Amino acid sequence: MSAAPENEVEEQQYIWPIPPEGGWTADDLDRIPGLPPHTELIDGSLVFVSPQRKFHTRTMWLLENALLAHMPDDLDVDREMSIKLDKRNRPEPDVLVYRAKADTGIDQTWYDPKDIVLAVEVVSPDSEERDREVKPRKYAAAGVKYYWRVEESGGLPVVYTYELDPATRTYGPTGVYRDTLETDYPFPVTIDLTALHRRRARG
Incomplete structure (x- = not known):
């Protein structure tokens, strides 16, 4: 043949x-x-998403590790796990913080929005409209309380933070962070954003 x-x-x-x-x-x-x-x-x-740039990958790594270092016991963090917002929408945040009790095991592929505390999107050239407009609107409508959007400026992350207004189901801006992200929401955390390219601990 x-x-x-x-x-x-x-x-x-x-x-x-x-x-x-x-x-x-x-x-x-x-x-x-x-x-x-x-x-x-x-x-x-x-x-479908384009291949990730190094900035995107390292920003996810930086945020995930920093969040884990400060996280209370009743919460956990994952990268690139989807949220089933409704029948027609299942986006995949770059980083998400969720209630630890929502973990159903190694075969889990999605979370319910009621269990999501924070959704984070790292903006890429092909995701600008989705991350700046479409996804935050849908996360807010589904009741996700906190949203962070991460942009690149001069090779480093700039983090824009938002909190849900439960009356309008829309996000209100709570801060813009360069060099250092320091916030009490969804829990107290300090992140050195300039450490993006420092992957080894200094001793």
């Missing part, structure tokens, strides 16, 4: 799933075969 032509093999590798009538649902993300890593669902449509 002869091998398939090279161009035919290449085409077969890029067969994308065809959405059902009405779009995909949050549960579909766990059963659609062959999805790229970190695929999100926004308004019933699949959203």
